[in-house]
Amino acid sequence: MKALINILLGLLLVGVVAAIVLFFTTRANEKEEDAAPPRVEKVVHMSTGGVVANIERRLEAKTGFPLTVRCPKKVDQSIGTTFRCSVRREGGEDRIAIAKVRIRGAGGQFGWTSTPVPTPKASEDPAA
Secondary structure, eight states: OHHHHHHHHHHHHHHHHHHHHHHHHHHHHHHHHHSOOOOOOOOOEEEOHHHHHHHHHHHHHHHSSOEEEEOOSEEEOSTTOEEEEEEEETTOOSEEEEEEEEEEEGGGEEEEEEEEOOOOOTTTOTTO
């Protein structure tokens, strides 16, 4: 009889410990749910006017003729953002280069490279 009482007391003790653990585990989960949702970083957009002016100024100095550069009006200012701009002769329709721009630093610091657009050869021109 004494062994049976010891077994029942042991089971009761295990049940109480399990109930306490379960209680604190569920309370911790409730506290996590009540916590504020994670903060989402706000996207900060910047105007590309300075980028356009920089590309035009440097490429005009290189080519010797006026250019028109078109970039998206606003872009994400985050470091690593990339976008492309088209370069045309002023008043011209044909794109002569593509400028690839990358935001490299805080406050919208950027760098860019340009690649000429190949002109079609006379044999490749479907109108010829």
